[in-house]
Amino acid sequence: MHNENVALTVNGRRHALDLDPRVTLLDALRENLGMTGTKKGCDQGQCGACTVIVNGQRINSCLTLAVMHAGDEITTIEGLEEDGNLHPMQAAFVRHDGLQCGYCTPGQICSAVALLAEHKAGWPSYATADVATAPVLTDGEIAERMSGNVCRCSAYSNIVSAIRDVAEGGRI
Amino acid sequence: MAEGKLADPIGLPLDRVDGQLKVTGRATYAFEYATQGGAAYGVIVPSAIAKGRVVAVDVQEAQHAPGVLLVLTKDNAPPQTPWGPVDLPDRFARAEPALDSDEVRYFGFPVAFVVAETFEEANAAAALVSVRCDSLPGQYDLHSAGPTAEDPGHISDGAPANSSVGDFEAAFATAPVKIEALYTTPYQNQAPMEPHATMAVWEGQMLTVHTSAQLTTSPQEGLARTFNIPKENVRVVTRYIGGGFGSKLPFYVDATLAAIGARIVGRPVKLAMTRPQLFHMTTHRTASEQRLRLGADRDGRLTAYGQDALVQCARFDNYTEPVCGAARMLYAAPNRLTRHRLAKLDLPRSDSMRAPGDAIGLLALECAMDELADALGFDPVDLRLRNDTEIDPERDRPFASRHLAEALRLGAARFGWDKRIAKPASVRDGRWLIGLGVASAVRADVLRSATARARLERDGRLTVELAMTDIGTGTYTILTQVAAEAMELPVDRVTVRLGDTRFPPTAGSGGSFGAATSSSAVLAACRKLNAGLALGLTEAEGSVTPADLDDTYAHAGFGAHFAEAAVHRDTGEVRVRRMLGVFAAGRILNAKTARSQMIGGMTWGIGSALIEENHVDPRYGSFVNQDLASYHVAVNADVGSLDVMFLDEADPHGSPLGSKGIGELGICGAGAAVINAIHNATGARIRDMPATPDKLLATLETLDA
Ligand code: FES
Ligand code: FES
Numbered sequence A: 001m002h003n004e005n006v007a008l009t010v011n012g013r014r015h016a017l018d019l020d021p022r023v024t025l026l027d028a029l030r031e032n033l034g035m036t037g038t039k040k041g042c043d044q045g046q047c048g049a050c051t052v053i054v055n056g057q058r059i060n061s062c063l064t065l066a067v068m069h070a071g072d073e074i075t076t077i078e079g080l081e082e083d084g085n086l087h088p089m090q091a092a093f094v095r096h097d098g099l100q101c102g103y104c105t106p107g108q109i110c111s112a113v114a115l116l117a118e119h120k121a122g123w124p125s126y127a128t129a130d131v132a133t134a135p136v137l138t139d140g141e142i143a144e145r146m147s148g149n150v151c152r153c154s155a156y157s158n159i160v161s162a163i164r165d166v167a168e169g170g171r172i
Numbered sequence B: 001m002a003e004g005k006l007a008d009p010i011g012l013p014l015d016r017v018d019g020q021l022k023v024t025g026r027a028t029y030a031f032e033y034a035t036q037g038g039a040a041y042g043v044i045v046p047s048a049i050a051k052g053r054v055v056a057v058d059v060q061e062a063q064h065a066p067g068v069l070l071v072l073t074k075d076n077a078p079p080q081t082p083w084g085p086v087d088l089p090d091r092f093a094r095a096e097p098a099l100d101s102d103e104v105r106y107f108g109f110p111v112a113f114v115v116a117e118t119f120e121e122a123n124a125a126a127a128l129v130s131v132r133c134d135s136l137p138g139q140y141d142l143h144s145a146g147p148t149a150e151d152p153g154h155i156s157d158g159a160p161a162n163s164s165v166g167d168f169e170a171a172f173a174t175a176p177v178k179i180e181a182l183y184t185t186p187y188q189n190q191a192p193m194e195p196h197a198t199m200a201v202w203e204g205q206m207l208t209v210h211t212s213a214q215l216t217t218s219p220q221e222g223l224a225r226t227f228n229i230p231k232e233n234v235r236v237v238t239r240y241i242g243g244g245f246g247s248k249l250p251f252y253v254d255a256t257l258a259a260i261g262a263r264i265v266g267r268p269v270k271l272a273m274t275r276p277q278l279f280h281m282t283t284h285r286t287a288s289e290q291r292l293r294l295g296a297d298r299d300g301r302l303t304a305y306g307q308d309a310l311v312q313c314a315r316f317d318n319y320t321e322p323v324c325g326a327a328r329m330l331y332a333a334p335n336r337l338t339r340h341r342l343a344k345l346d347l348p349r350s351d352s353m354r355a356p357g358d359a360i361g362l363l364a365l366e367c368a369m370d371e372l373a374d375a376l377g378f379d380p381v382d383l384r385l386r387n388d389t390e391i392d393p394e395r396d397r398p399f400a401s402r403h404l405a406e407a408l409r410l411g412a413a414r415f416g417w418d419k420r421i422a423k424p425a426s427v428r429d430g431r432w433l434i435g436l437g438v439a440s441a442v443r444a445d446v447l448r449s450a451t452a453r454a455r456l457e458r459d460g461r462l463t464v465e466l467a468m469t470d471i472g473t474g475t476y477t478i479l480t481q482v483a484a485e486a487m488e489l490p491v492d493r494v495t496v497r498l499g500d501t502r503f504p505p506t507a508g509s510g511g512s513f514g515a516a517t518s519s520s521a522v523l524a525a526c527r528k529l530n531a532g533l534a535l536g537l538t539e540a541e542g543s544v545t546p547a548d549l550d551d552t553y554a555h556a557g558f559g560a561h562f563a564e565a566a567v568h569r570d571t572g573e574v575r576v577r578r579m580l581g582v583f584a585a586g587r588i589l590n591a592k593t594a595r596s597q598m599i600g601g602m603t604w605g606i607g608s609a610l611i612e613e614n615h616v617d618p619r620y621g622s623f624v625n626q627d628l629a630s631y632h633v634a635v636n637a638d639v640g641s642l643d644v645m646f647l648d649e650a651d652p653h654g655s656p657l658g659s660k661g662i663g664e665l666g667i668c669g670a671g672a673a674v675i676n677a678i679h680n681a682t683g684a685r686i687r688d689m690p691a692t693p694d695k696l697l698a699t700l701e702t703l704d705a
Helices: A025-032 A088-096 A105-120 A140-146 A158-169 B019-021 B119-126 B142-148 B168-174 B217-227 B253-265 B275-281 B358-374 B379-385 B404-415 B474-486 B513-535 B591-610 B670-682 B697-702
Strands: A005-011 A013-019 A052-053 A057-062 A073-075 B040-046 B052-058 B067-073 B110-116 B130-133 B162-165 B176-185 B197-203 B206-211 B234-239 B269-272 B288-296 B302-314 B336-347 B427-429 B432-446 B451-457 B462-465 B494-497 B539-544 B556-566 B573-586 B640-646
Touching: A005 B670, A013 A025, A025 A052, A025 B119, A052 A105, A057 A105, A073 B513, A088 A105, A088 A158, A088 B019, A088 B556, A105 A158, A105 B019, A140 A158, A158 B591, B019 B168, B040 B119, B040 B253, B040 B275, B040 B539, B052 B110, B052 B358, B067 B119, B067 B253, B067 B379, B110 B119, B110 B130, B110 B253, B130 B288, B142 B288, B142 B302, B142 B336, B168 B288, B168 B302, B197 B253, B206 B217, B206 B253, B217 B234, B217 B253, B253 B269, B288 B358, B288 B513, B302 B358, B358 B379, B358 B432, B358 B670, B379 B432, B404 B432, B404 B556, B404 B573, B404 B640, B432 B573, B451 B474, B462 B474, B474 B494, B474 B513, B513 B539, B556 B670, B573 B591, B573 B670, B591 B670
Parallel strands: A005 A073, B040 B269, B206 B234, B302 B336, B462 B494, B573 B640
Antiparallel strands: A005 A013, A052 A057, A052 A073, B040 B110, B052 B130, B067 B110, B162 B336, B176 B288, B197 B206, B197 B269, B288 B302, B427 B432, B432 B556, B451 B462, B451 B539, B556 B573
């Protein structure tokens, strides 16, 4: 297997890498760049622990190869803090205890940040009664939109509270 | 030291102290101690048969694949201690060898191990290993093994397998009102989000394993036993654990193989089981068949109370799920009979999963109580109140504290139980049928041994160290609170360090003993330090042992679950709209993290009632559901609104801090409340868990459109 040169832009920083083309984006982050905040729960697109934000949209980083992401803007959990302060979503997860073991947490938080953007852009979900109107972010909407992120500790109701808090402009 | 002192931090709903690390991705889990270049990568090759022998392993191609450093099989694995011994008092300290023989003991059994420079290379080479096996016929079906199942003598918590009070058979035969029902619960998997993983490093004769484990001292001993080396030469580090739920009580071949691999290739080796491998290579919760026989007089007092349980363990193991443990403590009845029978099958190992025994024992018992209430024409809350007891009904000791009745009464008021219509299928909301259900919760409390060290640093900060773990339960946080209160320091001046066998030994996290045990040790250490400060003492150790729990009393946490279920009239889909859990669990050490434990347990209750099940393929002896797409755990959209209430319970006869275990109480009875709500909604009695829509359709068809 011949390596490929690829430049990944992660949290605003460009990294030139010489990569085995079989390396997933998840493993490139964790094993090649040492950014282990993004977690591997299943490596097969079924748990959401590996969720990162690519060009503004959340994806499962275990389901995509790193070499496909040259030029993309990749945001991981390590990139959410600003000036050493927690992102409001990170702070809300702590405040509402939206985590226990913490293993699903980076994925949940990246997912939640992207969810608010999706909602703002007017995207409907399965839980949206009328897809022609701008959906209201009910608890049911949040729960539906977060159901790709499994939390076996089952912090779900606290996760919903945390997201609601941020969506409503909660304190930091 | 009073300046800046937080008023009695124990109990406050403080944010968890490791929260910042976890929300920023900076908490380090086992696989994350070295990245590419710093460690080589291991991949396990599993067997594709359940029982038999490995005849030959062809490693030629794999060995010459790019980046490969080692291909290990039965032909070149180093000598190790055989698995076991099976009767070791601490079963989590057994030897866990890998590739030490040609025997295949269950489907997915490790038969080869590849180490390579990168994960991709190890994976690719693993696919090139060709394994030839001779398959033997195996026994995989629990039900058909029932008639030949053995009396195991003891169940896993050490209690006798059988218990009997009075004359059950005679009382049951003559009871004016009775029910007899067979309940079945399926195989379940703990499915922690972090797969079992280890990174092993040798420095001379010293082995360090960074592993994902609930225990520290036991795997240290077990690895030493496996490799026949002194325990002092093994260090286990497990600072952050991505969930365990019982599955990380034993250690597994990931630790063994990482250690062997690291020794041979002369550098750190790390490996994580793949998600599908978890389903066979680690433990699961046994399926069960439970015969419930309840007899009562016309006043609703139980006269005969019987539970027979059939459970599975691996052919070579002896684990017996303590299914009837809850029944032995929950209700008064003069004539009682509980029995466990154990079927040894050629399946992977069964062992603990959140609230072993009680989670599934109560799923059956508390549904059977609902059936009895029906047969009597009694309100289910009332029936439970009538059978409450202040005395442990089988061991004739008073409960140190027991507030089941208060939990039921307060819960009923808060939940709006009085609005429940007893006649099933009476309430509709459009196409949805609405029902309410209740169930009691009980979970026994034990104290184990632990030692903690407390040290006052020169800058006035306190460091607390013990080989305890925080599996997400909030241990770092509650121990910080306990130490801060004992030393009268602000919590931000206390640092708790866990998860390292270099610290004083503890029993670790499991069986709901973790918080009471470790916090009692921390309290003892801090008290000693505090008392010695004037004499110049700066460091002290304190311990707790099982004897610190007064055994003239019975110890358990209690509670009551209430659930509202909506069942779709046409599809049989069940939605849990809301649940309330009221718990009497002694002194609560942190109101926020304790609530999180409860909502976690209640959510597991929803999962066990509605979706969680694994199936055995009877042809191959494998579990059919080998990933998270086919083994369903509850996700966010499965959970309605959850309400948790703790009773203010002082337990003067309990653990030194008066706390009780809370990690498991939340699941105990939770699923039964949901199943009972489904009955109230539809009239369907589900006795075969989980209550998937197909099991409801027949009843739904009998209802008016
Ligand atoms: S690790 Fe990517 S979805 Fe599970
Ligand atoms: S916090 Fe443990 S899996 Fe979500």
